[in-house]
Amino acid sequence: MKDLPPTAQKFILHWGEMGVRWGINRTMAQIHALLFLSEKPRHAEEICEILELARSNVSVALRELQGWGIVKMVHLPGDRRDHFESMKDVFEMFRVIVNERRRREVDPTVRLLDDCLQESGGKAKAGEAHVRERLQEMRDFFEVATTFSSQLDRLPTGSLVKIARMGEKTLKLLGLGG
Structure with a gap:
């Protein structure tokens, strides 16, 4: 180098x-x-x-x-x-990377989960009920995570940085901190 x-x-x-x-x-x-x-x-x-x-x-x-x-x-x-x-703006660069990783990794997984859940329908056989339940939990997690990520993505970078720097204060304000 x-x-x-x-x-x-x-x-x-x-x-x-x-x-x-x-x-x-x-x-x-x-x-x-x-x-x-x-x-x-x-x-x-x-x-x-x-x-x-x-x-x-x-x-x-x-x-x-x-x-x-x-x-x-x-x-x-x-x-x-x-x-x-x-890109020079570090926050924007990581925002782009997160969105690209979601497009490449999370979205195909969500589609697969949807397909699996649809194939199993509501009438899962005895051995499949547990599998369907686990897949539904995974699908629910991805729904919450992608919704939250999308909400953060819509925030202006300055607001996102301000919230992140507030850290513990933000949690306490929301009644979640110790």
Whole structure:
């Protein structure tokens, strides 16, 4: 990771490791970290050189990051190459990631649960009654979680940050704190 300050290198390596733990390709996470830290948009060849990655890996990762909506292609005057930049607003970026993960992971699970519940109908056989009950509990959880997530998503970032920073005070105000 030549020409990067040690703190940037440390963060990029860590973000790559965290990406793997979150089910994201290490290369994709490292490219995202580099673009997030960059003061200016970077072109693919520059990314390859800095992170010492193959051009094909960088191209695939950049397409995927654009698909997630957290990296966009930009054009710079006088340069015909495509340049890329990450979202800079951390709160908005995580909002986009949560929504994308919901679209990719939660929504298909909810559809499967709905299908399973519909297939079992109301007249589950003896061995299926327990399974249907467990699936319904899981479906109910996802309903509450996605409704709450959608409500939070509609809040302006400033309001969401204010609520989060209030922490314990918010819980006490709602009569939920100790």
